[in-house]
Amino acid sequence: MTEVLLLEATDAFTSVAVRGRLDAAGVGEVDLSLTGQTVARRRPAVIDLTEVGFIASLGIGMLVAIAKSMRMHGVGVAVVAGPPVRTVLEMTHIAPLIPVVATREDALRALGVA
């Protein structure tokens, strides 16, 4: 099962973590929840995927949709990911829209809220 955990919600930013897999089944399980906890808050958001062991194009599409919605509200999103997932994200050239970094601190810096 894939799940979303709200780690921190301040006036400056939102931090959430996803655990599980972002395959087709996993995206179906967390899409609404992840969108609700990031886009709906209209604050810069860190999405921590360090406990995600697998991501496919549907999962990347979900992140892109979230980032585009947030950009419309003038806020950004950054992703923290470990090597296998980071490699997949980098292959699909999403960096101009979503910085993909190794640590939460790097993500907050990328969003300008560190």
Add this chain to the structure above:
Amino acid sequence: MTPPLRWTFGPANAPNHLRAASDELDTILGEHRLPERTCFAARLVCEEIVLNALEHGGASFVTMELEPAKDPLVLVFEDDGASFDPEARAAERGPDATGEVSRRGRGLILVHGMSRGIRHHRDNGRNRLTIALVD
């Protein structure tokens, strides 16, 4: 000689069937001591090719076969959907007029990134894709 392993997917409940197949792949390929990167590639290519055939190609079924002891690991897919040759769709792997890569384009990028060779054959209204994975 061990016969190839075979999975069949249909439009009904495809995400859950794919997840079950992904778990089986992980176990089988792990038992054959294949590198983690190859296991990851097999699961990713399986997900992308099967969903593409069902969602974009309108296939009523997709099969996947593999022989875990073969080096390099080769996945063979067959489906009855619209003709689909990943090699002929290089343009989709780049940005469109709006500067974006489509979801299908991202899937193609991932399949190419995880493979060392792709062959497409169309016969009798069926696609046959042979994909050799990275080490």
